[in-house]
Amino acid sequence: MAIDTTEHGILTPPLDTPRLSTRDKLVLFVLCAAQFMVALDFSVLNVALPVLGDDLGMSRSGLQWAVTAFALPSGGFLLLFGRMGDLYGRRKLFLSGLVLFGAASLLATLAWDPASFLAGRALQGVGAAAIVPTGMSLLTTTFAEGPARDRALGISGTLLSLGFTVGMVAGGTLTDAFGWRSTMGLLTLFALVVLPLAPALLPESRTPDRPRLDIPGAMTVTGGLLSLIYALSTAADHGFARPDVITTLIAGIALLAAFVTVESRTAAPLVSLPMLRRRTVAWGNLGGLVTFSMMSTVVFALTLYLQEVLRLSAFETGMVFGVQGVLSAVAGTLAPKVIGRLGARRTLVASLTGQGALIAALLGLNAHTWSVWLAVTAVSLASMCHLGAIISYGLTVTSGVPDEEQGLATGLVTSTQQVGITVGIPLLGVLATTSGDLLTGVHTVLAIDAAVVLLAAALVAAGLRVHRSGTVEAEALGAR
Structure with a gap:
């Protein structure tokens, strides 16, 4: 209990x-x-x-x-x-x-x-x-x-x-x-x-009373996500000026807008708009989107920095991220205990804040080889915070959701993960590769990255604020 x-x-x-x-x-x-x-x-x-x-x-x-x-x-x-x-x-x-x-x-x-x-x-x-x-x-x-x-x-x-x-x-x-x-x-x-x-x-397991599948909703959201992911993935390598990138980006936004309209008028929607209006679902997924997109961008930028600026081999670069993986595993064992003491909301906010602060610390990277120790330390600790954010945002989004809607809630969680991993590098990573000086480009990416994560932490903290007069059930369910 x-x-x-x-x-x-x-x-x-x-x-x-x-x-x-x-x-x-x-x-x-x-x-x-x-x-x-x-x-x-x-x-x-x-x-x-x-x-x-x-x-x-x-x-x-x-x-x-x-x-x-x-x-x-x-x-x-x-x-x-x-x-x-x-x-x-x-x-x-x-x-x-x-x-x-x-x-x-x-x-x-x-x-x-x-x-x-x-x-x-x-x-x-x-x-x-x-x-x-x-x-x-x-x-x-x-x-x-x-x-x-x-x-x-x-x-x-x-x-x-x-x-x-x-x-x-x-x-x-x-x-x-x-x-x-x-x-x-x-x-x-x-x-x-x-x-x-x-x-x-x-x-x-399945929903006891099976409604019809929302075909218009399925077509618009699937088409919208496919178009958006294609546009952002292609832009990562070829930039946003290509006609197919511009066309599919516009199509993706239009289809997702149509999806919202369709869902508001469908008796058995693919996505329940009242669920999206739950504060836990909306703000929890914002935290998840930011932690995934910004951390994937950090990994991309550091890979370029370690190999192109510090001239580390692919194996040595892999070892840097190997340390990151070990500490992430440690964070996975600690996170439930932290959540048990602080609650998922506070853990999510604290994790985002820690991730943003540690990414900001990476702005101290330079062309000297000793910077590899700063890279290892900061990215590994940032990954621990990132792992805490992953677990706490998943708990925040799925908490209080009935079993028959868990597939929908976890679908939102995993969609957030996938879109986050996909959009981060196209939106920010291109700055590292197009700047005249790679180190300057990496610093630009890291500065924007840290600012976005810290802003998200502040927004999530404000969005999930609970009045003492409220109830847990009302907050978990949000606007129904």
Whole structure:
């Protein structure tokens, strides 16, 4: 039972953490392993791209599609698949996503030309879009709100962050030792480990009274997200002046605006607008969007700085981010305890503030080799705060949401993650690469990044403020 603490604005877990049963641990292993596998896919291929391009005959400009082909469907279909899981069965869709992801990873491993490889990457993205929201909603419906869910989300958030970092380190190591195909083969092995365990362990869950799927809403939101992600991903490499970037950016904004109009007039909407008006959902997702987008930009800028300014090798750069990954794992074990004492809202605000302050400390980087120690220290501590923000914003958004809407709530959480990872580098990273002096460009990116995170911390703190006369239930539910 969660403790009623209206002062913090949401349900705060008690300090004692319950023991998980063996079956609970196995369920958690399956769900977290699947999330880790998807997180790994975001970064494991990055270091291998030049080798991959030479082997398959892909041009430098075409290499961005190795990333975009995965990002488009994985971000575009998240909300749709999250709602389909609510309506037709989360376990069923989760298993289907695992099968598709494993088969697509095998296709990418065996690819014989650019078309077959990009087809594998696109199908991986579709599988990931099914796995992530249904896996998260299975987690939040399996573990009751309170300490058990806090612990489960803490482990899941840690592995999500760790998967991205491990992918950066493992990608270079595997490519050097076995070639680029081993990066995709690793994902195939992950799917083969998880898939046999999932059917026997995961319970089926769905909304009891099944309404019709909101087709107009699904078409507009999916089209809008696909257009927006394409525009931002392409702009990262080619700038915003290209006609296709401008066209798809406008189309994405227009379709998302149409989506809001459609949802306001539909009896059974894909996204409940009253849910979006909950303060916990709206402000929690803002915190999540900022922490993901700004941290991905820091990693991008530091990668350029370490290799182009300090002249570190790819392996040495990977070791810098390896330290970051270890401390993120430590933060994952500490975050539930901090949330237990402070509440999710205060933890989210404190984590964003710490992340912004530590990014600001990176402005002290210069061309001297000793700066690597500042980079290691500041980015690792910032990542600990980032991990705290990931866990606390997920708890903030899903707290108080009925089980039948958990797929929708977690779909919003995971959409925020995906869009955040996608938009940060195109919006800010281009400043580092287009500046005449790279170090000056990196400083510009870091300064804007820190300012955005600190501003978001202030806005989230104000937006989630709770009056002492209010109730936890009213704050968790927001405007209905």
